[in-house]
Amino acid sequence: MTAIRLGVLLVIAAGFTLALSSLHAIQEPAFVSPENRTSRPNSEPVLEEAFISGDLTREVHSATAIELNNGDIRVFWYGGKREGSKDTSIYSRVLNKDSNSWSAVDEIMTRRTVTLDTHRYIRKLGNPVALVNGDKIWLFFVSVSVGGWAGSSINLSVSDDNGTTWGPVKRLISSPFMNISTLVKNAPLLTDNGDVILPAYHEFLGKFSELLQLDSAGNVLNKNRISHGREAIQPTLLPVDSTHAIAFMRNTSARQPGKLWFSRNQDKLDNWTPLEALTLPNPDAAVAAVQLNTADELLLVFNNHPSERDDISMAYRPGNGATWQLIHQFEKTISGAVEEHNPYSYPYLLQTHDGNFHLFYTWKRKHIKHVYFNRAALLDMLSSAGPEL
Amino acid sequence: MISASPLLTGLAMALLCLAFATILLPLNRLPLVGRMLVIVSITLLVMLPVSDYPGWYYVRSVFGDSSVTALVFYIALILQQHFSWQLYQENELVLLRRLVLTTALLLYPFALGVTHYDSYSQGYANPWLLGGLLMLTLFCWLVKYYLLAITITAAVTAYSLQLLESLNLWDYLIDPAFLLIMILTWLRPSVQKIQPRQ
Numbered sequence: 001m002t003a004i005r006l007g008v009l010l011v012i013a014a015g016f017t018l019a020l021s022s023l024h025a026i027q028e029p030a031f032v033s034p035e036n037r038t039s040r041p042n043s044e045p046v047l048e049e050a051f052i053s054g055d056l057t058r059e060v061h062s063a064t065a066i067e068l069n070n071g072d073i074r075v076f077w078y079g080g081k082r083e084g085s086k087d088t089s090i091y092s093r094v095l096n097k098d099s100n101s102w103s104a105v106d107e108i109m110t111r112r113t114v115t116l117d118t119h120r121y122i123r124k125l126g127n128p129v130a131l132v133n134g135d136k137i138w139l140f141f142v143s144v145s146v147g148g149w150a151g152s153s154i155n156l157s158v159s160d161d162n163g164t165t166w167g168p169v170k171r172l173i174s175s176p177f178m179n180i181s182t183l184v185k186n187a188p189l190l191t192d193n194g195d196v197i198l199p200a201y202h203e204f205l206g207k208f209s210e211l212l213q214l215d216s217a218g219n220v221l222n223k224n225r226i227s228h229g230r231e232a233i234q235p236t237l238l239p240v241d242s243t244h245a246i247a248f249m250r251n252t253s254a255r256q257p258g259k260l261w262f263s264r265n266q267d268k269l270d271n272w273t274p275l276e277a278l279t280l281p282n283p284d285a286a287v288a289a290v291q292l293n294t295a296d297e298l299l300l301v302f303n304n305h306p307s308e309r310d311d312i313s314m315a316y317r318p319g320n321g322a323t324w325q326l327i328h329q330f331e332k333t334i335s336g337a338v339e340e341h342n343p344y345s346y347p348y349l350l351q352t353h354d355g356n357f358h359l360f361y362t363w364k365r366k367h368i369k370h371v372y373f374n375r376a377a378l379l380d381m382l383s384s385a386g387p388e389l
Numbered sequence: 390m391i392s393a394s395p396l397l398t399g400l401a402m403a404l405l406c407l408a409f410a411t412i413l414l415p416l417n418r419l420p421l422v423g424r425m426l427v428i429v430s431i432t433l434l435v436m437l438p439v440s441d442y443p444g445w446y447y448v449r450s451v452f453g454d455s456s457v458t459a460l461v462f463y464i465a466l467i468l469q470q471h472f473s474w475q476l477y478q479e480n481e482l483v484l485l486r487r488l489v490l491t492t493a494l495l496l497y498p499f500a501l502g503v504t505h506y507d508s509y510s511q512g513y514a515n516p517w518l519l520g521g522l523l524m525l526t527l528f529c530w531l532v533k534y535y536l537l538a539i540t541i542t543a544a545v546t547a548y549s550l551q552l553l554e555s556l557n558l559w560d561y562l563i564d565p566a567f568l569l570i571m572i573l574t575w576l577r578p579s580v581q582k583i584q585p586r587q
Contacts, residue, residue: 004535005530005533005535008530008535008538008539009530011539011542012523012526012527012530012538012542014546015542015543015545015546015549016519016522016523016526016542016545018546018549018550019519019545019546019548019549020516020519021549022549022550023514023516023519024514025514026513026514112441115441115442115446116442119395119398119445119446119449120446120449120450121442121446121447121449121450122450145450145451146450146451170554171554173553173554173555173556173557173560175500175501175509176496176497176500176509176512176557176559176560176563176564177497177500177501177565178451178452178453178564178565179453179454180453181501202501202502204501205501205502205503206501206502206503207502208502210507219556220513220555220556220557221513221514221556222510222513222514223507223509223510223513224507224510225502225505225507225510227505228502228503228504228505229502229503230502270510
């Protein structure tokens, strides 16, 4: 045996021994169960609405919100001259719980910041989603270097001062194909070991939904596919118990359009039921959902039309297997009025710890609209519920 | 770490550009000094700022990070083509090309959502994938394809040390730019052959 032959064998042995010894089994995540939210007793019904995105940018889109540990609400969205223009940034502001007043609009993430931090040229920014993770805020958002949204990648920045300042932007690696075509829209979930489950979707050759499992440092540990093909994106993920979750998805299907997609995992996160078309319509649009008193009692905000986003409505489901009821309509274009195409979209529904609700959505691309309603208002809506869906 | 060091990441992007130049430009018609000038020029162009940012930011934003396998290959390709250092044997190069093409066919369509099966997710902490790579590496060693064995071992070692941003082993083994370069070497067989020493 020559020295080279022996040397190469030793290098192989050392390299693979190191690799095998550094392998760690990926833990099956267990969701943190949703808390029971309690409403303030004897409160009067309140439903308030306002445009909250200011006038810094001509167009705004894709709002998301979190309840900070002090009870304030921080909302994020992106804006610019138009969707996908080079001046897009992520903006944010805070609703003070005590004074019920909004802070000034802050530009918290620019494409220059993301370019410098990720060492990649960034052409535009997009959909943000946020998570309160202990005493930190994790902000995920989309960026594009080349092409349209199909060229998106996901980034993560962490704040340890409630969003006043943000740490370096980290690029999540989630695809082997130039790491493109992974986007976010809806809220991540925490697991009991500190991992984060981030609902994501692809929008390149395939249009499908998946879950990214991240460790506490924001590294992608694993991914699990919910759907495949070109059928379903933007999963809204809700935990049912520690090991089970349900997902509502935007219908992008050419074969079976017009209905909201649904799936649930059967045992592990890599085993999801085939897509099921619900009775709820879906005009290829994002939806938002929260759980009420039980994991199966749901509120869902959606466009109540199979092909147009010309309303923002809310449906209620009292339990698993029960029918959906239309309980409120926040927006509706006037019949016959000349309106721009798809005026209302990208709802995000947040339930705060006091049991009340904050809804955000894109209003004609010009504003982010905020609707606050309390439990008493919800009870009013339920008592005058509309038709079954 | 490559991903944590902008200089190393930039140099990796420069290697990628040099590999493309080596294959696409008729550099072997130039004398050694001319080739050196081209190599230095391309490296400077990639490393120095273009408008606001270093040139490699733009390269990286298009191609993503190079896999470790690709980086070893690019170094060998440049040394082989420009300095007549025969590192890969011709048969070894043929095997590498077949492996890259086969892996790409098995990886990319499924990763992009053709079926419910996600081949990319098999790259996370998967002892079976590592075991398969060990078998392949030992085969290369048995048939005396030493550089190929070292190339795979380098990728596996870099993976265990998390030298790239990804924790997925596939990202250390293959990337689309590498696939493109392997296809180009296939289409231009003269690239495989050792150039006569100037």
